[in-house]
Amino acid sequence: MATPQVEQQSTSSARGVVVDGLRKLKLAALLQIIAAILAGVSAIMLLELLGSLLFPVPGHRAIGFRIIAIAGIWWIALAVVALILAIVSIYLYLLPSAKRFASWRSEEFSTPSQLMGIGYLWGAIMLLIALLIVVVGAVSLTSEIILGGAVLVIVGGILLLIGWIGNLIYFFRLRDAFNSTLFLVAAILLIISIFVPILGFIAWILTYIEADSLEKKIATEKPAL
Secondary structure, three states, X not given: OOOOOOOOOOOHHHHHHHHHHHHHHHHHHXXXXXXXXXXXXXXXXXXXXXXXXXOOOOOOOOOOHHHHHHHHHHHHHHHHHHHHHHXXXXXXXXXXXXXXXXXXXXXXXXHHHHHHHHHHHHHHHHHHHHHHHHHHHHHHOOHHHHHHHHHXXXXXXXXXXXXXXXXXXXXXHHHHHHOOXXXXXXXXXXXXXXXXXXXXXXXXXXXXXXXXXXXXXXXXXXXXX
């Protein structure tokens, strides 16, 4: 179990900042976990639906349009909810948690906080603009507009990558600040999740467990920060 090392500021206000940062991080991790579960269920539903359509079982009735439509609606609904939860997790909890830690230890957390803010925020804005441009280009059948949208998609993807790198640095800095093995493992799993996506899900579970544990320890410990 990691031992909190929060000796730099010995005031109750610093304790509140750290506890609030951990609480926001915990909620971000929880929403990421739920979003991953919903996304997984959505993916399974899609695969089963496609499998039934492409490889029908001999002797069974073909799937009707109504069933396909209902399954499709459920798939879209789950995917949309998962996406919304992931967005809420990042912008309402993960980024604010990094900002709280940056106000506690600026030298350690300001860089990952800025990287995540620039990458995740502007990356999302770029992708939204790109989507609108692509839609306009598709409606007007203008290849130049569609190409412009595609370029913005690439730029948005690069910005999101910057945000993701900031997220990794954030976890490594949390590891150093709290002498936390779980935050270190979570960061490593996030890196490997590029090749094995399920490990990203495990990384957020570990993040939730550690943030919850540290929050309770620091909130209830007698010595002031």
